[in-house]
Amino acid sequence: MAAVNHPALAAFCAAIGSELLLAQVLVRRQPTGFELRHASDREAGADTLRLVSASELRALANHTAAGEFRPIKAAPNLRAGWLCRVASDAELELALNQLYPGALADWFAIAQAERGSTSRAPVTHYREFTMRQTGMYRITTMLTDAQAQQVIRACCDARFCLKRRLWTVDALAPDTAAAKSLIPCLEPCAVLLEFARKAVRVEQEEAKATLTLAPSEVASLLAALETAVARPRASQREADLAAADNPRRLQLLREKLQGFAPVAGADAKE
Ligand code: SF4
Incomplete structure:
Protein backbone atom coordinates (compact mmCIF):
# COMPACT_ATOMS: atom_id res chain seq x y z
CA MET A 1 0.00 0.00 0.00
CA ALA A 2 1.34 3.45 -0.86
CA ALA A 3 2.54 5.51 2.10
CA VAL A 4 0.11 8.31 3.06
CA ASN A 5 1.57 11.78 2.60
CA HIS A 6 0.78 13.44 5.92
CA PRO A 7 3.18 16.36 6.53
CA ALA A 8 1.61 17.37 9.87
CA LEU A 9 1.94 13.90 11.34
CA ALA A 10 5.45 13.46 9.95
CA ALA A 11 6.56 16.80 11.45
CA PHE A 12 4.98 16.01 14.80
CA CYS A 13 6.59 12.57 15.03
CA ALA A 14 9.96 14.12 14.13
CA ALA A 15 9.51 16.62 16.99
CA ILE A 16 8.91 13.91 19.58
CA GLY A 17 12.52 12.81 20.07
CA SER A 18 12.56 10.28 22.93
CA GLU A 19 9.48 11.89 24.53
CA LEU A 20 7.26 14.93 24.27
CA LEU A 21 4.73 16.48 26.63
CA LEU A 22 1.51 17.54 24.93
CA ALA A 23 -0.58 19.37 27.54
CA GLN A 24 -1.15 16.60 30.13
CA VAL A 25 -0.14 13.68 27.93
CA LEU A 26 3.35 12.27 27.84
CA VAL A 27 4.23 10.66 24.50
CA ARG A 28 7.22 8.33 24.65
CA ARG A 29 8.90 6.78 21.67
CA GLN A 30 9.19 2.99 21.92
CA PRO A 31 11.25 0.53 19.85
CA THR A 32 8.02 0.00 17.91
CA GLY A 33 5.52 2.84 17.97
CA PHE A 34 4.75 5.06 20.96
CA GLU A 35 3.38 4.94 24.50
CA LEU A 36 0.99 7.55 25.90
CA ARG A 37 0.17 8.17 29.55
CA HIS A 38 -0.91 11.03 31.82
CA ALA A 39 2.04 13.24 32.75
CA SER A 40 1.35 12.67 36.45
CA ASP A 41 1.95 8.93 35.82
CA ARG A 42 5.44 9.59 34.47
CA GLU A 43 7.12 7.37 37.09
CA ALA A 44 4.33 4.80 37.44
CA GLY A 45 5.03 1.19 36.53
CA ALA A 46 3.21 0.09 33.40
CA ASP A 47 1.59 -2.78 35.34
CA THR A 48 -0.06 -0.29 37.72
CA LEU A 49 -1.85 1.53 34.87
CA ARG A 50 -5.01 0.51 33.01
CA LEU A 51 -4.23 -0.48 29.45
CA VAL A 52 -6.53 1.28 26.99
CA SER A 53 -6.71 1.24 23.20
CA ALA A 54 -6.43 4.39 21.09
CA SER A 55 -10.15 4.28 20.33
CA GLU A 56 -11.01 4.07 24.04
CA LEU A 57 -9.29 7.38 24.74
CA ARG A 58 -12.25 9.46 23.57
CA ALA A 59 -14.52 8.06 26.29
CA LEU A 60 -11.74 8.57 28.81
CA ALA A 61 -11.29 12.20 27.76
CA ASN A 62 -15.01 12.98 27.88
CA HIS A 63 -15.40 13.04 31.66
CA THR A 64 -13.40 14.08 34.70
CA ALA A 65 -12.51 11.62 37.47
CA ALA A 66 -15.64 12.93 39.26
CA GLY A 67 -17.77 12.06 36.20
CA GLU A 68 -18.38 15.61 34.98
CA PHE A 69 -18.38 16.28 31.23
CA ARG A 70 -15.25 18.02 29.94
CA PRO A 71 -16.42 20.64 27.39
CA ILE A 72 -12.84 21.80 26.84
CA LYS A 73 -10.60 18.84 26.10
CA ALA A 74 -7.48 20.86 26.89
CA ALA A 75 -8.72 21.58 30.43
CA PRO A 76 -6.12 20.40 32.96
CA ASN A 77 -8.44 17.76 34.41
CA LEU A 78 -7.72 14.79 32.18
CA ARG A 79 -8.07 11.55 34.15
CA ALA A 80 -4.84 9.73 35.07
CA GLY A 81 -4.10 6.06 35.63
CA TRP A 82 -4.09 4.73 32.06
CA LEU A 83 -1.59 3.63 29.47
CA CYS A 84 -2.03 3.48 25.70
CA ARG A 85 0.39 1.78 23.33
CA VAL A 86 0.22 2.53 19.61
CA ALA A 87 2.17 0.70 16.96
CA SER A 88 2.46 3.36 14.26
CA ASP A 89 2.43 7.08 13.49
CA ALA A 90 -1.12 6.74 12.15
CA GLU A 91 -2.30 5.16 15.42
CA LEU A 92 -0.57 7.92 17.35
CA GLU A 93 -2.57 10.48 15.36
CA LEU A 94 -5.78 8.59 16.15
CA ALA A 95 -4.92 8.51 19.86
CA LEU A 96 -4.05 12.21 20.03
CA ASN A 97 -7.18 13.17 18.16
CA GLN A 98 -9.25 11.36 20.80
CA LEU A 99 -7.53 13.25 23.62
CA TYR A 100 -6.97 16.63 21.99
CA PRO A 101 -9.11 16.92 18.83
CA GLY A 102 -7.46 18.96 16.11
CA ALA A 103 -4.34 19.66 18.18
CA LEU A 104 -1.92 18.09 15.75
CA ALA A 105 -3.24 20.02 12.74
CA ASP A 106 -3.26 23.31 14.68
CA TRP A 107 0.25 22.67 16.01
CA PHE A 108 1.47 22.09 12.46
CA ALA A 109 -0.25 25.22 11.11
CA ILE A 110 1.50 27.37 13.70
CA ALA A 111 4.84 25.56 13.27
CA GLN A 112 4.63 26.28 9.53
CA ALA A 113 3.85 29.96 10.13
CA GLU A 114 6.67 30.30 12.66
CA ARG A 115 9.09 28.75 10.19
CA GLY A 116 7.91 31.20 7.54
CA SER A 117 6.51 28.42 5.32
CA THR A 118 3.14 30.16 5.27
CA SER A 119 2.58 33.89 5.19
CA ARG A 120 0.24 34.20 8.15
CA ALA A 121 -0.71 32.15 11.19
CA PRO A 122 -4.39 31.12 10.86
CA VAL A 123 -5.46 33.07 13.94
CA THR A 124 -8.81 34.87 14.38
CA HIS A 125 -8.68 37.60 17.01
S1 SF4 B 1 -10.58 30.26 23.94
FE1 SF4 B 1 -8.93 28.77 23.62
S2 SF4 B 1 -7.49 29.12 25.31
FE2 SF4 B 1 -9.45 30.08 25.87
S3 SF4 B 1 -10.57 28.54 27.04
FE3 SF4 B 1 -11.23 28.34 24.91
S4 SF4 B 1 -9.86 26.78 24.03
FE4 SF4 B 1 -8.91 27.49 25.91
Missing part, protein backbone atom coordinates in the same frame (compact mmCIF):
# COMPACT_ATOMS: atom_id res chain seq x y z
CA TYR A 126 -11.49 38.55 19.40
CA ARG A 127 -12.85 41.56 17.49
CA GLU A 128 -12.84 39.80 14.13
CA PHE A 129 -14.43 36.71 15.68
CA THR A 130 -17.19 38.49 17.60
CA MET A 131 -18.03 40.80 14.68
CA ARG A 132 -19.05 37.67 12.76
CA GLN A 133 -21.49 36.59 15.47
CA THR A 134 -25.21 36.94 15.01
CA GLY A 135 -28.21 36.39 17.28
CA MET A 136 -27.59 35.99 21.01
CA TYR A 137 -23.80 36.24 20.68
CA ARG A 138 -23.77 39.57 18.85
CA ILE A 139 -23.61 41.40 22.20
CA THR A 140 -20.10 40.02 22.78
CA THR A 141 -18.91 42.93 20.63
CA MET A 142 -20.08 45.30 23.39
CA LEU A 143 -17.25 44.55 25.81
CA THR A 144 -14.65 47.29 25.88
CA ASP A 145 -11.06 46.27 25.24
CA ALA A 146 -10.36 46.37 28.98
CA GLN A 147 -13.43 44.24 29.76
CA ALA A 148 -12.63 41.77 26.99
CA GLN A 149 -9.11 41.40 28.36
CA GLN A 150 -10.48 40.60 31.83
CA VAL A 151 -12.87 38.03 30.34
CA ILE A 152 -10.12 36.39 28.30
CA ARG A 153 -7.63 36.29 31.18
CA ALA A 154 -10.28 34.70 33.40
CA CYS A 155 -11.62 32.21 30.87
CA CYS A 156 -8.30 31.07 29.42
CA ASP A 157 -6.40 30.91 32.71
CA ALA A 158 -4.04 27.90 32.82
CA ARG A 159 -6.14 26.47 35.63
CA PHE A 160 -9.01 26.09 33.18
CA CYS A 161 -7.39 25.48 29.81
CA LEU A 162 -3.93 24.44 28.67
CA LYS A 163 -4.26 25.66 25.10
CA ARG A 164 -1.79 28.37 24.20
CA ARG A 165 -4.01 31.30 23.20
CA LEU A 166 -2.55 33.02 20.16
CA TRP A 167 -5.48 35.29 19.38
CA THR A 168 -5.92 38.45 21.38
CA VAL A 169 -7.64 41.78 21.82
CA ASP A 170 -5.93 45.14 22.00
CA ALA A 171 -2.62 44.89 23.86
CA LEU A 172 -3.26 41.60 25.67
CA ALA A 173 -0.19 39.41 25.15
CA PRO A 174 -0.77 35.93 23.72
CA ASP A 175 0.11 32.90 25.87
CA THR A 176 3.51 31.26 25.69
CA ALA A 177 3.95 27.53 25.21
CA ALA A 178 5.87 27.45 28.51
CA ALA A 179 2.90 28.91 30.40
CA LYS A 180 0.36 26.59 28.76
CA SER A 181 1.31 23.83 26.31
CA LEU A 182 2.26 23.14 22.70
CA ILE A 183 -1.39 23.09 21.65
CA PRO A 184 -2.33 26.40 20.07
CA CYS A 185 -5.71 28.07 20.38
CA LEU A 186 -6.44 29.80 17.09
CA GLU A 187 -9.76 31.49 17.87
CA PRO A 188 -12.18 31.94 20.78
CA CYS A 189 -13.94 28.69 21.66
CA ALA A 190 -17.63 28.16 22.47
CA VAL A 191 -17.02 28.43 26.22
CA LEU A 192 -15.18 31.74 25.78
CA LEU A 193 -17.98 33.09 23.62
CA GLU A 194 -20.65 32.10 26.15
CA PHE A 195 -18.53 33.52 28.96
CA ALA A 196 -18.18 36.83 27.11
CA ARG A 197 -21.96 36.89 26.59
CA LYS A 198 -22.50 36.28 30.30
CA ALA A 199 -20.01 39.06 31.13
CA VAL A 200 -21.97 41.52 28.98
CA ARG A 201 -25.21 40.50 30.70
CA VAL A 202 -23.58 41.05 34.10
CA GLU A 203 -22.41 44.51 32.99
CA GLN A 204 -25.98 45.28 31.88
CA GLU A 205 -27.58 44.39 35.24
CA GLU A 206 -29.18 47.54 36.57
CA ALA A 207 -29.52 47.10 40.34
CA LYS A 208 -25.82 47.34 41.05
CA ALA A 209 -24.67 47.49 44.67
CA THR A 210 -22.14 50.11 45.72
CA LEU A 211 -19.68 48.94 48.32
CA THR A 212 -16.82 50.72 50.01
CA LEU A 213 -14.00 48.41 51.01
CA ALA A 214 -10.73 49.05 52.80
CA PRO A 215 -7.61 47.72 51.02
CA SER A 216 -7.31 44.95 53.63
CA GLU A 217 -10.88 43.87 52.90
CA VAL A 218 -10.14 43.79 49.18
CA ALA A 219 -7.13 41.60 50.00
CA SER A 220 -9.35 39.23 52.01
CA LEU A 221 -11.87 39.03 49.19
CA LEU A 222 -9.12 38.27 46.69
CA ALA A 223 -7.74 35.56 48.96
CA ALA A 224 -11.19 34.00 49.41
CA LEU A 225 -11.80 34.03 45.67
CA GLU A 226 -8.40 32.46 45.05
CA THR A 227 -9.27 29.64 47.46
CA ALA A 228 -12.66 29.11 45.83
CA VAL A 229 -11.17 29.03 42.31
CA ALA A 230 -8.50 26.56 43.39
CA ARG A 231 -11.01 24.24 45.10
CA PRO A 232 -14.22 24.12 43.07
CA ARG A 233 -16.93 21.81 44.39
CA ALA A 234 -16.71 18.26 43.06
CA SER A 235 -19.99 18.47 41.16
CA GLN A 236 -19.10 21.78 39.50
CA ARG A 237 -19.96 21.77 35.79
CA GLU A 238 -17.31 23.69 33.92
CA ALA A 239 -19.62 25.16 31.31
CA ASP A 240 -22.38 26.07 33.78
CA LEU A 241 -21.74 29.78 33.58
CA ALA A 242 -25.13 30.52 35.16
CA ALA A 243 -23.79 29.18 38.47
CA ALA A 244 -22.63 32.08 40.63
CA ASP A 245 -19.76 29.95 41.96
CA ASN A 246 -18.54 28.89 38.52
CA PRO A 247 -14.71 29.11 38.78
CA ARG A 248 -14.43 31.25 35.65
CA ARG A 249 -16.93 33.73 37.08
CA LEU A 250 -15.00 33.86 40.34
CA GLN A 251 -11.78 34.36 38.42
CA LEU A 252 -13.37 37.22 36.47
CA LEU A 253 -14.35 38.85 39.75
CA ARG A 254 -10.74 38.47 40.86
CA GLU A 255 -9.61 40.16 37.66
CA LYS A 256 -11.92 43.09 38.36
CA LEU A 257 -10.81 43.41 41.99
CA GLN A 258 -7.11 43.20 41.18
CA GLY A 259 -7.09 46.89 40.28
CA PHE A 260 -8.12 47.71 43.84
CA ALA A 261 -5.65 45.38 45.56
CA PRO A 262 -3.41 47.02 48.15
CA VAL A 263 0.12 47.77 46.98
CA ALA A 264 2.67 45.34 48.46
CA GLY A 265 4.27 46.77 51.60
CA ALA A 266 1.34 49.12 52.24
CA ASP A 267 -0.28 46.90 54.91
CA ALA A 268 -2.83 48.31 57.31
CA LYS A 269 -1.57 49.50 60.70
CA GLU A 270 -1.67 46.77 63.39
Whole structure:
Protein backbone atom coordinates (compact mmCIF):
# COMPACT_ATOMS: atom_id res chain seq x y z
CA MET A 1 0.00 0.00 0.00
CA ALA A 2 1.34 3.45 -0.86
CA ALA A 3 2.54 5.51 2.10
CA VAL A 4 0.11 8.31 3.06
CA ASN A 5 1.57 11.78 2.60
CA HIS A 6 0.78 13.44 5.92
CA PRO A 7 3.18 16.36 6.53
CA ALA A 8 1.61 17.37 9.87
CA LEU A 9 1.94 13.90 11.34
CA ALA A 10 5.45 13.46 9.95
CA ALA A 11 6.56 16.80 11.45
CA PHE A 12 4.98 16.01 14.80
CA CYS A 13 6.59 12.57 15.03
CA ALA A 14 9.96 14.12 14.13
CA ALA A 15 9.51 16.62 16.99
CA ILE A 16 8.91 13.91 19.58
CA GLY A 17 12.52 12.81 20.07
CA SER A 18 12.56 10.28 22.93
CA GLU A 19 9.48 11.89 24.53
CA LEU A 20 7.26 14.93 24.27
CA LEU A 21 4.73 16.48 26.63
CA LEU A 22 1.51 17.54 24.93
CA ALA A 23 -0.58 19.37 27.54
CA GLN A 24 -1.15 16.60 30.13
CA VAL A 25 -0.14 13.68 27.93
CA LEU A 26 3.35 12.27 27.84
CA VAL A 27 4.23 10.66 24.50
CA ARG A 28 7.22 8.33 24.65
CA ARG A 29 8.90 6.78 21.67
CA GLN A 30 9.19 2.99 21.92
CA PRO A 31 11.25 0.53 19.85
CA THR A 32 8.02 0.00 17.91
CA GLY A 33 5.52 2.84 17.97
CA PHE A 34 4.75 5.06 20.96
CA GLU A 35 3.38 4.94 24.50
CA LEU A 36 0.99 7.55 25.90
CA ARG A 37 0.17 8.17 29.55
CA HIS A 38 -0.91 11.03 31.82
CA ALA A 39 2.04 13.24 32.75
CA SER A 40 1.35 12.67 36.45
CA ASP A 41 1.95 8.93 35.82
CA ARG A 42 5.44 9.59 34.47
CA GLU A 43 7.12 7.37 37.09
CA ALA A 44 4.33 4.80 37.44
CA GLY A 45 5.03 1.19 36.53
CA ALA A 46 3.21 0.09 33.40
CA ASP A 47 1.59 -2.78 35.34
CA THR A 48 -0.06 -0.29 37.72
CA LEU A 49 -1.85 1.53 34.87
CA ARG A 50 -5.01 0.51 33.01
CA LEU A 51 -4.23 -0.48 29.45
CA VAL A 52 -6.53 1.28 26.99
CA SER A 53 -6.71 1.24 23.20
CA ALA A 54 -6.43 4.39 21.09
CA SER A 55 -10.15 4.28 20.33
CA GLU A 56 -11.01 4.07 24.04
CA LEU A 57 -9.29 7.38 24.74
CA ARG A 58 -12.25 9.46 23.57
CA ALA A 59 -14.52 8.06 26.29
CA LEU A 60 -11.74 8.57 28.81
CA ALA A 61 -11.29 12.20 27.76
CA ASN A 62 -15.01 12.98 27.88
CA HIS A 63 -15.40 13.04 31.66
CA THR A 64 -13.40 14.08 34.70
CA ALA A 65 -12.51 11.62 37.47
CA ALA A 66 -15.64 12.93 39.26
CA GLY A 67 -17.77 12.06 36.20
CA GLU A 68 -18.38 15.61 34.98
CA PHE A 69 -18.38 16.28 31.23
CA ARG A 70 -15.25 18.02 29.94
CA PRO A 71 -16.42 20.64 27.39
CA ILE A 72 -12.84 21.80 26.84
CA LYS A 73 -10.60 18.84 26.10
CA ALA A 74 -7.48 20.86 26.89
CA ALA A 75 -8.72 21.58 30.43
CA PRO A 76 -6.12 20.40 32.96
CA ASN A 77 -8.44 17.76 34.41
CA LEU A 78 -7.72 14.79 32.18
CA ARG A 79 -8.07 11.55 34.15
CA ALA A 80 -4.84 9.73 35.07
CA GLY A 81 -4.10 6.06 35.63
CA TRP A 82 -4.09 4.73 32.06
CA LEU A 83 -1.59 3.63 29.47
CA CYS A 84 -2.03 3.48 25.70
CA ARG A 85 0.39 1.78 23.33
CA VAL A 86 0.22 2.53 19.61
CA ALA A 87 2.17 0.70 16.96
CA SER A 88 2.46 3.36 14.26
CA ASP A 89 2.43 7.08 13.49
CA ALA A 90 -1.12 6.74 12.15
CA GLU A 91 -2.30 5.16 15.42
CA LEU A 92 -0.57 7.92 17.35
CA GLU A 93 -2.57 10.48 15.36
CA LEU A 94 -5.78 8.59 16.15
CA ALA A 95 -4.92 8.51 19.86
CA LEU A 96 -4.05 12.21 20.03
CA ASN A 97 -7.18 13.17 18.16
CA GLN A 98 -9.25 11.36 20.80
CA LEU A 99 -7.53 13.25 23.62
CA TYR A 100 -6.97 16.63 21.99
CA PRO A 101 -9.11 16.92 18.83
CA GLY A 102 -7.46 18.96 16.11
CA ALA A 103 -4.34 19.66 18.18
CA LEU A 104 -1.92 18.09 15.75
CA ALA A 105 -3.24 20.02 12.74
CA ASP A 106 -3.26 23.31 14.68
CA TRP A 107 0.25 22.67 16.01
CA PHE A 108 1.47 22.09 12.46
CA ALA A 109 -0.25 25.22 11.11
CA ILE A 110 1.50 27.37 13.70
CA ALA A 111 4.84 25.56 13.27
CA GLN A 112 4.63 26.28 9.53
CA ALA A 113 3.85 29.96 10.13
CA GLU A 114 6.67 30.30 12.66
CA ARG A 115 9.09 28.75 10.19
CA GLY A 116 7.91 31.20 7.54
CA SER A 117 6.51 28.42 5.32
CA THR A 118 3.14 30.16 5.27
CA SER A 119 2.58 33.89 5.19
CA ARG A 120 0.24 34.20 8.15
CA ALA A 121 -0.71 32.15 11.19
CA PRO A 122 -4.39 31.12 10.86
CA VAL A 123 -5.46 33.07 13.94
CA THR A 124 -8.81 34.87 14.38
CA HIS A 125 -8.68 37.60 17.01
CA TYR A 126 -11.49 38.55 19.40
CA ARG A 127 -12.85 41.56 17.49
CA GLU A 128 -12.84 39.80 14.13
CA PHE A 129 -14.43 36.71 15.68
CA THR A 130 -17.19 38.49 17.60
CA MET A 131 -18.03 40.80 14.68
CA ARG A 132 -19.05 37.67 12.76
CA GLN A 133 -21.49 36.59 15.47
CA THR A 134 -25.21 36.94 15.01
CA GLY A 135 -28.21 36.39 17.28
CA MET A 136 -27.59 35.99 21.01
CA TYR A 137 -23.80 36.24 20.68
CA ARG A 138 -23.77 39.57 18.85
CA ILE A 139 -23.61 41.40 22.20
CA THR A 140 -20.10 40.02 22.78
CA THR A 141 -18.91 42.93 20.63
CA MET A 142 -20.08 45.30 23.39
CA LEU A 143 -17.25 44.55 25.81
CA THR A 144 -14.65 47.29 25.88
CA ASP A 145 -11.06 46.27 25.24
CA ALA A 146 -10.36 46.37 28.98
CA GLN A 147 -13.43 44.24 29.76
CA ALA A 148 -12.63 41.77 26.99
CA GLN A 149 -9.11 41.40 28.36
CA GLN A 150 -10.48 40.60 31.83
CA VAL A 151 -12.87 38.03 30.34
CA ILE A 152 -10.12 36.39 28.30
CA ARG A 153 -7.63 36.29 31.18
CA ALA A 154 -10.28 34.70 33.40
CA CYS A 155 -11.62 32.21 30.87
CA CYS A 156 -8.30 31.07 29.42
CA ASP A 157 -6.40 30.91 32.71
CA ALA A 158 -4.04 27.90 32.82
CA ARG A 159 -6.14 26.47 35.63
CA PHE A 160 -9.01 26.09 33.18
CA CYS A 161 -7.39 25.48 29.81
CA LEU A 162 -3.93 24.44 28.67
CA LYS A 163 -4.26 25.66 25.10
CA ARG A 164 -1.79 28.37 24.20
CA ARG A 165 -4.01 31.30 23.20
CA LEU A 166 -2.55 33.02 20.16
CA TRP A 167 -5.48 35.29 19.38
CA THR A 168 -5.92 38.45 21.38
CA VAL A 169 -7.64 41.78 21.82
CA ASP A 170 -5.93 45.14 22.00
CA ALA A 171 -2.62 44.89 23.86
CA LEU A 172 -3.26 41.60 25.67
CA ALA A 173 -0.19 39.41 25.15
CA PRO A 174 -0.77 35.93 23.72
CA ASP A 175 0.11 32.90 25.87
CA THR A 176 3.51 31.26 25.69
CA ALA A 177 3.95 27.53 25.21
CA ALA A 178 5.87 27.45 28.51
CA ALA A 179 2.90 28.91 30.40
CA LYS A 180 0.36 26.59 28.76
CA SER A 181 1.31 23.83 26.31
CA LEU A 182 2.26 23.14 22.70
CA ILE A 183 -1.39 23.09 21.65
CA PRO A 184 -2.33 26.40 20.07
CA CYS A 185 -5.71 28.07 20.38
CA LEU A 186 -6.44 29.80 17.09
CA GLU A 187 -9.76 31.49 17.87
CA PRO A 188 -12.18 31.94 20.78
CA CYS A 189 -13.94 28.69 21.66
CA ALA A 190 -17.63 28.16 22.47
CA VAL A 191 -17.02 28.43 26.22
CA LEU A 192 -15.18 31.74 25.78
CA LEU A 193 -17.98 33.09 23.62
CA GLU A 194 -20.65 32.10 26.15
CA PHE A 195 -18.53 33.52 28.96
CA ALA A 196 -18.18 36.83 27.11
CA ARG A 197 -21.96 36.89 26.59
CA LYS A 198 -22.50 36.28 30.30
CA ALA A 199 -20.01 39.06 31.13
CA VAL A 200 -21.97 41.52 28.98
CA ARG A 201 -25.21 40.50 30.70
CA VAL A 202 -23.58 41.05 34.10
CA GLU A 203 -22.41 44.51 32.99
CA GLN A 204 -25.98 45.28 31.88
CA GLU A 205 -27.58 44.39 35.24
CA GLU A 206 -29.18 47.54 36.57
CA ALA A 207 -29.52 47.10 40.34
CA LYS A 208 -25.82 47.34 41.05
CA ALA A 209 -24.67 47.49 44.67
CA THR A 210 -22.14 50.11 45.72
CA LEU A 211 -19.68 48.94 48.32
CA THR A 212 -16.82 50.72 50.01
CA LEU A 213 -14.00 48.41 51.01
CA ALA A 214 -10.73 49.05 52.80
CA PRO A 215 -7.61 47.72 51.02
CA SER A 216 -7.31 44.95 53.63
CA GLU A 217 -10.88 43.87 52.90
CA VAL A 218 -10.14 43.79 49.18
CA ALA A 219 -7.13 41.60 50.00
CA SER A 220 -9.35 39.23 52.01
CA LEU A 221 -11.87 39.03 49.19
CA LEU A 222 -9.12 38.27 46.69
CA ALA A 223 -7.74 35.56 48.96
CA ALA A 224 -11.19 34.00 49.41
CA LEU A 225 -11.80 34.03 45.67
CA GLU A 226 -8.40 32.46 45.05
CA THR A 227 -9.27 29.64 47.46
CA ALA A 228 -12.66 29.11 45.83
CA VAL A 229 -11.17 29.03 42.31
CA ALA A 230 -8.50 26.56 43.39
CA ARG A 231 -11.01 24.24 45.10
CA PRO A 232 -14.22 24.12 43.07
CA ARG A 233 -16.93 21.81 44.39
CA ALA A 234 -16.71 18.26 43.06
CA SER A 235 -19.99 18.47 41.16
CA GLN A 236 -19.10 21.78 39.50
CA ARG A 237 -19.96 21.77 35.79
CA GLU A 238 -17.31 23.69 33.92
CA ALA A 239 -19.62 25.16 31.31
CA ASP A 240 -22.38 26.07 33.78
CA LEU A 241 -21.74 29.78 33.58
CA ALA A 242 -25.13 30.52 35.16
CA ALA A 243 -23.79 29.18 38.47
CA ALA A 244 -22.63 32.08 40.63
CA ASP A 245 -19.76 29.95 41.96
CA ASN A 246 -18.54 28.89 38.52
CA PRO A 247 -14.71 29.11 38.78
CA ARG A 248 -14.43 31.25 35.65
CA ARG A 249 -16.93 33.73 37.08
CA LEU A 250 -15.00 33.86 40.34
CA GLN A 251 -11.78 34.36 38.42
CA LEU A 252 -13.37 37.22 36.47
CA LEU A 253 -14.35 38.85 39.75
CA ARG A 254 -10.74 38.47 40.86
CA GLU A 255 -9.61 40.16 37.66
CA LYS A 256 -11.92 43.09 38.36
CA LEU A 257 -10.81 43.41 41.99
CA GLN A 258 -7.11 43.20 41.18
CA GLY A 259 -7.09 46.89 40.28
CA PHE A 260 -8.12 47.71 43.84
CA ALA A 261 -5.65 45.38 45.56
CA PRO A 262 -3.41 47.02 48.15
CA VAL A 263 0.12 47.77 46.98
CA ALA A 264 2.67 45.34 48.46
CA GLY A 265 4.27 46.77 51.60
CA ALA A 266 1.34 49.12 52.24
CA ASP A 267 -0.28 46.90 54.91
CA ALA A 268 -2.83 48.31 57.31
CA LYS A 269 -1.57 49.50 60.70
CA GLU A 270 -1.67 46.77 63.39
S1 SF4 B 1 -10.58 30.26 23.94
FE1 SF4 B 1 -9.45 30.08 25.87
S2 SF4 B 1 -10.57 28.54 27.04
FE2 SF4 B 1 -11.23 28.34 24.91
S3 SF4 B 1 -9.86 26.78 24.03
FE3 SF4 B 1 -8.93 28.77 23.62
S4 SF4 B 1 -7.49 29.12 25.31
FE4 SF4 B 1 -8.91 27.49 25.91
